[in-house]
Amino acid sequence: MPKFLLSLIFICMTSLLWSQESQQEKLEERKAQIQKEIRENEKLLQSVKKKEKSAVNVVIIQSTKIKLKEKLINTTEKQTKLLSNDMYINQVQINKLKKELAELKEDYAEMIVKSYKSRSSESRAMFLLSSENFLQAYKRAQYMKQYTGYRKMQGEEIKTKSNKLTDFNQKLNVQKTAKQKLIAENEKERLSLEKEKKEQLKLVNVIQKDKKKIAQEIKKKQQEYRTIDRQINKLIREAIAAANRKAALEKAKANPSAPVSRAAVSSSKIELTPESKIIADNFRANRGRLPYPVEKGYVSLGYGNQTHPLFNTITVHNSGVEITTDKGASARAVFGGEVTSVIVLSPVNKAVMIQHGDYFTVYQNLSSVNVSKGDKVSIKQSLGKVRTNGETGKTIIKFLILQNTTYNNPEGWLSPR
Numbered sequence: 001m002p003k004f005l006l007s008l009i010f011i012c013m014t015s016l017l018w019s020q021e022s023q024q025e026k027l028e029e030r031k032a033q034i035q036k037e038i039r040e041n042e043k044l045l046q047s048v049k050k051k052e053k054s055a056v057n058v059v060i061i062q063s064t065k066i067k068l069k070e071k072l073i074n075t076t077e078k079q080t081k082l083l084s085n086d087m088y089i090n091q092v093q094i095n096k097l098k099k100e101l102a103e104l105k106e107d108y109a110e111m112i113v114k115s116y117k118s119r120s121s122e123s124r125a126m127f128l129l130s131s132e133n134f135l136q137a138y139k140r141a142q143y144m145k146q147y148t149g150y151r152k153m154q155g156e157e158i159k160t161k162s163n164k165l166t167d168f169n170q171k172l173n174v175q176k177t178a179k180q181k182l183i184a185e186n187e188k189e190r191l192s193l194e195k196e197k198k199e200q201l202k203l204v205n206v207i208q209k210d211k212k213k214i215a216q217e218i219k220k221k222q223q224e225y226r227t228i229d230r231q232i233n234k235l236i237r238e239a240i241a242a243a244n245r246k247a248a249l250e251k252a253k254a255n256p257s258a259p260v261s262r263a264a265v266s267s268s269k270i271e272l273t274p275e276s277k278i279i280a281d282n283f284r285a286n287r288g289r290l291p292y293p294v295e296k297g298y299v300s301l302g303y304g305n306q307t308h309p310l311f312n313t314i315t316v317h318n319s320g321v322e323i324t325t326d327k328g329a330s331a332r333a334v335f336g337g338e339v340t341s342v343i344v345l346s347p348v349n350k351a352v353m354i355q356h357g358d359y360f361t362v363y364q365n366l367s368s369v370n371v372s373k374g375d376k377v378s379i380k381q382s383l384g385k386v387r388t389n390g391e392t393g394k395t396i397i398k399f400l401i402l403q404n405t406t407y408n409n410p411e412g413w414l415s416p417r
Helices: 003-051 056-117 121-129 134-254 274-285
Strands: 298-301 304-307 315-318 321-325 330-332 337-346 349-356 359-369 382-386 395-403 406-408
Touching: 003 056, 056 134, 056 298, 134 315, 134 337, 134 349, 134 359, 274 349, 274 359, 337 359, 349 382, 382 395
Parallel strands: none
Antiparallel strands: 298 321, 304 315, 321 395, 330 382, 337 349, 349 359, 359 382, 359 395, 395 406
């Protein structure tokens, strides 16, 4: 195979190796985050088991833990696969280096033999003196000089490639150990997952006895959620109408001679002013990069319609995401904006609504609030304390994002953890 083609393959494989190392680092970070979420979930599960008389909430939290463990196993499998690819590439490089080293040593040996045969100073002198003219003598002297330099260079190249070969062999041994460790970790997690599923199955069998009663409670909660959503929708429409009236008033002041519009003020879409358009554009530009509305936590219930974790026949709807966090955690603004409403949903459940141009973020299930309507807030500013449920021991914030009156999936806006 031509040397150029060999070099090209080597460069491509090296680039691939760097790319895979970067992926490996990202997977390691993701694995660490999942392990952290599993630990937090385990703490919560133990707390709930002590306080909760019904097994329903225990099973729901356990379902989250099972999903996290499945994610962890999947991430570890990806790491193992990448590591196998890295090992294959390193083995190819080792084989290539061995071949090149063998060729170099063979050439070097032949050169040493030739040098040995013509080692005497007399033979070198005769080689020069037998020249037909001065130019030929000069060329022969240069050849002898170059030959000596080439021999030295070959010796250095053999040394360099030998060192590279040693490095690659050491790296391969480290990778083999890491792969064995990952396989062992995965097997341990699989056994743990099977144990979790068996425990959950036992609880589910207990719950099935009270299936009708529990189903009624779930439907009742869903009705409560829909009532809250309607309340929030009403407040958002009021905020939109107020913003449009304010914009129209400012426009009329700026141009008193313009005819006054008699059209009804829209309560479904904000007519953006140049200033509010900048805010909305900035908010949109940060899609996928917004911080979580709490410092620590994980998404325990996703967005949209989904099958209940216990009853396949029941579909639950979530207009935002529910994030389980630590007791005493503070809710924080995910972006700068203006507080348009502080809502009292119940004596123990408050919510804060913030406007960002034609976008709104809503923070529900707060026990206390430390901002007021009309306040300007900055990113990560504390809005209040997240409520801890006295019966379940769970601390959950419900977080919503809307553009005008259209609900968005918050997970697509928040930065990955």
